[in-house]
Amino acid sequence: MKPTDDASVFDGAIRLLESKVHPVYVLHPHPDADCVASAYALYSAFPGAAIWSPSKPDRFAQLMIERHSIPVAEEFPDQADLAVILDTPHTAFVRDHLKRGTSIMVIDHHEQGQTEENGVTLSLTVPRAPSCSEIVAELLLHAGRRPERNAAEVLLIGILSDTGGLKRATASTLRTCASLLELAGLEIQSPTLSRSVPMEEGEQVAVLKGMQRMVYRRVGGFTVCCTHSSAFESTVASVLLSAGADAVFVAAESGGFVRVTGRASERVLARGFNLVTLFRSIAAGFGGETGGHPGAAVLKSEADMEALLNSCAAEFIDWCNGV
Numbered sequence: 224m225k226p227t228d229d230a231s232v233f234d235g236a237i238r239l240l241e242s243k244v245h246p247v248y249v250l251h252p253h254p255d256a257d258c259v260a261s262a263y264a265l266y267s268a269f270p271g272a273a274i275w276s277p278s279k280p281d282r283f284a285q286l287m288i289e290r291h292s293i294p295v296a297e298e299f300p301d302q303a304d305l306a307v308i309l310d311t312p313h314t315a316f317v318r319d320h321l322k323r324g325t326s327i328m329v330i331d332h333h334e335q336g337q338t339e340e341n342g343v344t345l346s347l348t349v350p351r352a353p354s355c356s357e358i359v360a361e362l363l364l365h366a367g368r369r370p371e372r373n374a375a376e377v378l379l380i381g382i383l384s385d386t387g388g389l390k391r392a393t394a395s396t397l398r399t400c401a402s403l404l405e406l407a408g409l410e411i412q413s414p415t416l417s418r419s420v421p422m423e424e425g426e427q428v429a430v431l432k433g434m435q436r437m438v439y440r441r442v443g444g445f446t447v448c449c450t451h452s453s454a455f456e457s458t459v460a461s462v463l464l465s466a467g468a469d470a471v472f473v474a475a476e477s478g479g480f481v482r483v484t485g486r487a488s489e490r491v492l493a494r495g496f497n498l499v500t501l502f503r504s505i506a507a508g509f510g511g512e513t514g515g516h517p518g519a520a521v522l523k524s525e526a527d528m529e530a531l532l533n534s535c536a537a538e539f540i541d542w543c544n545g546v
């Protein structure tokens with residue numbers, strides 16, 4: 224990120240933050256760790272009205288909020304004189320809460336789909352940054368306001384989370400991480416920076432039962448696994464995929480429907496396999512609807528569960544025999 228091209232925008236952002244008494248740090252709907260970390264680091268450097276979340280954070284963000292005692296308000300603070308919207312280019316969801324004349328700042332790293340909704344006082348958008356947390360870290364370091372220990376640690380978690388454990392990091396991300404590690408007194412492998420989320424109650428049992436009921440077939444070096452579960456189908460599917468399966472189908476029955484959650488390995492995707500295509504063909508035969516991506520998709524149908532799973536496996540085997 225940085226240097227000169229962003230410097231003036233950085234200065235403008237700092238001036239705006241310093242000129243306001245009650246900034247509110249606005250999280251996007253269903254906020255993730257990157258968003259919460261960005262808000263918290265700014266809140267500790269420029270204390271304001273609140274960190275406000277329009278809806279429940281995701282599980283990992285919630286865990287971070289609890290572990291790091293991050294104050295997140297459900298009520299929008301009345302006295303806000305600046306809304307700092309983080310990790311999203313969209314501002315519509317917060318507009319109704321703002322009093323006339325309230326300034327709006329956007330700090331984000333997503334490509335903006337269309338021209339930003341007007342009325343934004345300042346936009347600090349860096350699409351080449353793989354996380355919002357690193358933009359905030361750079362901003363604070365640029366202003367000579369070094370993040371305190373807890374904020375530095377939270378920013379590192381935000382960066383690790385949005386870069387898939389630094390897999391999508393740029394050279395600039397790594398430089399920022401180095402500064403943050405020193406400020407937090409941590410190493411990159413420190414357990415407090417771990418991105419693993421403990422399983423929910425019942426999730427582990429669902430996974431174990433799913434594995435117990437699983438049947439598999441191996442054809443031409445590829446493996447397909449089928450099972451059923453009454454809950455946490457996507458976790459069951461992920462576990463089977465990481466156990467080495469190339470295609471996984473996990474069925475669940477509810478309300479007169481069967482939902483089949485499908486996952487495919489990188490290996491078969493690289494050879495052109497597509498779950499959406501497979502589910503479309505099943506839906507054409509049995510009735511139902513499907514949606515998702517080549518590697519992760521869902522099929523919903525009123526057909527018999529056993530018959531659906533058998534057909535999914537058979538279609539995958541046909542594909543294996545064709546490659």
Ligand SMILES: [Mn+2]
Pocket residue numbers: 257258310332353354355385
């Ligand atoms: Mn992000």
